[in-house]
Amino acid sequence: MTKEERLKKRHRAEKRFRFYGLTSIFVALLFVVILVQNIFSKGSSAFKKTVITTEVFFDQELLEIQNGASQEEIMEADFYDIMIENLIKAYPAKDRDEEDELLKLFSGDAEIEIKKAFLNDNNLIGKTITLDLTASDDIDQLHKGNYPRDLPEERRRISDFQLVIYDYFVENKKISKNFNNYFFNNGDSRDPELAGIGGALVGSFYSILICLLLAFPVAVLASIYLEEFAPKNKITDFIEININNLAAVPSIVYGLLALQILLATIQLPRSTPLVAGITLALMTLPRIIIPCRASLKAVPPSIREGALAVGASKFQSVFHHVVPLALPGTLSGTIIGLAQALGETAPLILIGMVAFVVDIPSSPVDPSSSLPVQVYLWSESAERGFVEKTSATIMMLLSFLIVMNFIAVYLRQKFEKRWN
Incomplete structure (x- = not known):
């Protein structure tokens, strides 16, 4: 085979690869459009x-x-x-x-x-x-x-x-x-025309708030210690391996853990955003640690060395220079982790948030539902009115997820430092 023939063959392979890639993107977008159109047509x-x-x-x-x-x-x-x-x-x-x-x-x-x-x-x-x-x-x-x-x-x-x-x-x-207005102001109901997502909306808010308050500081401090202060030995290697493994554990396992420890052993109130928030925090913790460590590792060593050279301590160089520069990646990873937690259903079902709750919770210790669990409950109902309520709740959930992901992208692009 001559050089010209090999070059033509390589060019044809590149064109086929580009065609396969564009076709895959088109098919994926087509399925997304069909899904969104189906949900909006039923839920609007x-x-x-x-x-x-x-x-x-x-x-x-x-x-x-x-x-x-x-x-x-x-x-x-x-x-x-x-x-x-x-x-x-x-x-x-x-x-x-x-x-x-x-x-x-x-x-x-x-x-x-x-x-x-x-x-x-x-x-x-x-x-x-x-x-x-x-x-x-x-x-x-x-x-x-x-x-x-x-x-x-x-x-x-x-x-x-x-x-x-x-x-x-x-x-x-x-x-x-x-x-x-009933759709936003009312809790669940046996009558489709009176049912609303008010209770589930407040329950999801309390759950995500507790998840953020528990997971974010622990994940950031753990990331800083492991990346900046912990000695590199078998113990830290073991911890890193388990953090990566925990990020891949199915969410229902965390529900079983919460069912046994939080409900059966500690006896926290069942079907409450408090238990849901703690469960989601345990699940979200490794998903925040991993991007946070990656952001810390992306800060150039010259930043640390420059701070130490002018007399700063190790603690000052990390918390005054490295952590602020790693904050955009940390925040975007946190928001994406919270977005994943917002859409979780299996662990919340196991801790009892699948219960029929009419009243809107006034505190994190009141019985409540959540948006994904509300979708699960209404999807099992036979009345046609619950079909549109299910699709509308999915629309609200997707809207929140899209907004949270846009915020993560915005924070990264606005505050990220680019190093030459």
Whole structure:
């Protein structure tokens, strides 16, 4: 084979390699686009909720309270009769069965929504106001186009009479879609139209905060000691090997560890962000130590030598010169580690955060859920309303992960020093 033929063969190999690389990137991006499009198409409707515009008359005989009543009196008052009296007027029903069918079109929160309206203005006795009351999940999915209405009645959760009422509401412009504040303000619920990620969002925040407070200082100090002060011997070699091994341990192993030590032995409260944060800190610790040590090692030896040459101690040269220069890489590694911890599910399931929790936690020791666990819980539910809630929660989780990764890249590019 001549020199020209060998050169042509090498060029063809380079072109094939470039083609294979570009094809791989294109296929990967295609799958990402398909995944994101599928999630957004299913989850975007969760940020809207269907409401039914209803006129509500506050009858004093039914409420048994006066105008100007205190908040305690309003909270103790029974608004159930007021709710029933006004909801059955939304459509001219003929008998009790039709009234029951009509009431099923409203969510179970209708009474609370009416009470909240009176709490905002306690001088409504004898007055009629217009409220947008949340519709039931079935009507919500029907109005969003996610519910097939052409099926036989026995295969639908909505009866033919309820479809007639729905068409009446649409014709009279009494049904619309508003921003779904319940999705962000409420905790979990058995009713899809009332379920929200409020509890999971706060639980994830507490968990990541505890994880950061525990893992970051320990990881940084351990990295500084191992890289700058520890003698190079078999003991430190053993520690380094185990740090690398711990970074590759499956997360569920940390859940088993927390289950045995934190819950069974120390008996910390179950299903709380406190236990979740400690578990995630143990898991994140080696993932922060490794990039932190790499950042310390990347600082040129001349920085250390220059500091020592002007009379600085070893401690001063490390903490006054080396550590600040290694901080960008340390922070970016920490943020990426926290982003990985934010998406963990298996260890949190083992410590009980898979429990059904309605209330939003007010402290790290209150029972709670987390965003990835909430996705796991809703994905097992059969109602169509939970399908969009699951996809919307994934959208929120992906948004947080993307933002955290962008922050890591920004910090590295802004503060990183380049050495010639």
